[in-house]
Amino acid sequence: MVFRQRLLKLMCALLVAAVIAPASARAYTASSPWTQMKVGVAHGKSVWATTSTGAALSFTVKGKSFAMWFTAGPKNGRAAVFVNGKRSRIIDQYSGRTIRRAVVFTRAKAVNKVTVVALSTRHRNSKGTRVTIDAFSPNARVCGKGCMKSPTPLSNAGGVEISGVDQVWYPTAVPARTSPEWNVAIGSYVRGRDVLPIETAVPVIRAAACDQAKKVPRGIVILSFGAQNATGSTGFGKAISKEQIVATTSAWAAGLAECGTGPWEVSLGTSNSGAVTRFNGYLGGIAWAKIVASAQAESDPRTVVSGSVDLEPGWGPPGQARAWVDGYTAQTSARLWNFGSADGCPQSYGTDLTCNNGWTIDDVLWVSSHGGGNVLAMPQIHTKSGSQARQWAVLAARAADMGMPLRLAAITVQTAACSQVRSGCPTTGVSAWDGWSQLRRAIDAIPRAVGTKVGAPMDIRWGWANGFVIPPETTTTTSTTTLPPATTTVPPVTTTVPSVTTTVAPTP
Numbered sequence: 001m002v003f004r005q006r007l008l009k010l011m012c013a014l015l016v017a018a019v020i021a022p023a024s025a026r027a028y029t030a031s032s033p034w035t036q037m038k039v040g041v042a043h044g045k046s047v048w049a050t051t052s053t054g055a056a057l058s059f060t061v062k063g064k065s066f067a068m069w070f071t072a073g074p075k076n077g078r079a080a081v082f083v084n085g086k087r088s089r090i091i092d093q094y095s096g097r098t099i100r101r102a103v104v105f106t107r108a109k110a111v112n113k114v115t116v117v118a119l120s121t122r123h124r125n126s127k128g129t130r131v132t133i134d135a136f137s138p139n140a141r142v143c144g145k146g147c148m149k150s151p152t153p154l155s156n157a158g159g160v161e162i163s164g165v166d167q168v169w170y171p172t173a174v175p176a177r178t179s180p181e182w183n184v185a186i187g188s189y190v191r192g193r194d195v196l197p198i199e200t201a202v203p204v205i206r207a208a209a210c211d212q213a214k215k216v217p218r219g220i221v222i223l224s225f226g227a228q229n230a231t232g233s234t235g236f237g238k239a240i241s242k243e244q245i246v247a248t249t250s251a252w253a254a255g256l257a258e259c260g261t262g263p264w265e266v267s268l269g270t271s272n273s274g275a276v277t278r279f280n281g282y283l284g285g286i287a288w289a290k291i292v293a294s295a296q297a298e299s300d301p302r303t304v305v306s307g308s309v310d311l312e313p314g315w316g317p318p319g320q321a322r323a324w325v326d327g328y329t330a331q332t333s334a335r336l337w338n339f340g341s342a343d344g345c346p347q348s349y350g351t352d353l354t355c356n357n358g359w360t361i362d363d364v365l366w367v368s369s370h371g372g373g374n375v376l377a378m379p380q381i382h383t384k385s386g387s388q389a390r391q392w393a394v395l396a397a398r399a400a401d402m403g404m405p406l407r408l409a410a411i412t413v414q415t416a417a418c419s420q421v422r423s424g425c426p427t428t429g430v431s432a433w434d435g436w437s438q439l440r441r442a443i444d445a446i447p448r449a450v451g452t453k454v455g456a457p458m459d460i461r462w463g464w465a466n467g468f469v470i471p472p473e474t475t476t477t478t479s480t481t482t483l484p485p486a487t488t489t490v491p492p493v494t495t496t497v498p499s500v501t502t503t504v505a506p507t508p
Helices: 002-020 198-215 242-259 282-298 317-332 361-370 387-402 415-419 434-442
Strands: 035-038 046-051 056-062 066-072 076-084 088-093 099-105 111-118 131-132 135-137 186-189 217-223 264-271 306-311 334-338 373-376 457-462
Touching: 056 066, 066 111, 076 099, 088 099, 088 264, 111 334, 198 242, 217 242, 217 306, 217 317, 217 457, 242 264, 242 282, 264 282, 282 306, 282 317, 306 317, 317 334, 317 361, 361 373, 361 387, 387 434, 434 457
Parallel strands: 186 217, 186 457, 217 264, 264 306, 306 334, 334 373
Antiparallel strands: 035 046, 046 131, 056 111, 066 099, 066 135, 076 088, 076 111
């Protein structure tokens, strides 16, 4: 009886001690993808380790200058280190044998948040992508006074949250031709032949992305894989599987991250081509969001991975398109870009709200912004006549009247694709900044729409085998100041310009 009473008192004492123990004294157990791995050469005899691309772990580290220790080895990959939300450096943790190393960080604050992110890339001789974290110390000579061995993480984030980085760029003027900003991102209509066999295609894709990142400061790259189907997409005639879509996206993300300096985003695109199908409705949106999530998990976290869809009234009924967007937004918070058109919508603002195929202006607005906080518009501004710019200006005015702004976070042109067509594009193929200027002028011509921001342009081409191209401008637009609004409403044209997408991007 006495023994049992003493045992009870001991258990109570231990429980109280655990409750009142300071947080710093409690053990932190990280769940997958980070685990503690025993390594004999480590300062703490164990390290935090992961092999999952995008896995991030954060720590509080004191000192305006400090060293991060890790164990390098034959199965190690690369890590990106962010100090107070800004990318500081990329660390290659490969070594022919397991050894201990340190890298020094300077120009920091007195107290810093240090985030280590596992990348998908690795040294050519490495047999894996493991990333390790051993210790933090005031210097890289010894792990002595002030050294944190096997440090306690702040969190076990599955991804990295970096502040102050925004892929969306809203220009206020056309850049000068001599400015790097004149060169815009170029996306791709991705055919099956461009990615098959995938093992051979990945190095080519990665090189194309790297080439672009060296020539363009920043941007969003749409990869349009064609219409959605059960296994992935149609690939414009030669099917592309979900796994191949993910591999293609990952290769693009790696190339942009490795060779670029500014923020980049790569977006997996499909369309509502094919009228009423089980992939053009709610379940299709959910399925595409899952492919986007798979690509995010496999891609370099320095490049944002998002979803996109080419929604065109002429290709299917509005209910299916709205349902697809609803399915996507219900599944993920990743951005969704509508890089579609506004077929048949009015070109002057009035009482007419109808578009082609039973669509209304409000339907186009829903799938372009109003369907969710992560839905953005990247409208096609392809026509040299300016008809599409006027349509989207009307949409912006309608949105303003509704008190629900249209997020025109980018535009698309197809100059690059037109340059690949033998006969060119007689009525389309307006260049990037001329397309942006068209839309800017059209918006500023409608008092209700004045002030609507317009994101930077993106060009698009077929595949990537012909290397990076910077198409010449189609007019003499060279203004480097904000374009003034017009004083009168732009008059509508009397005929509807045919769908331009079918010129260089036939129905998938």
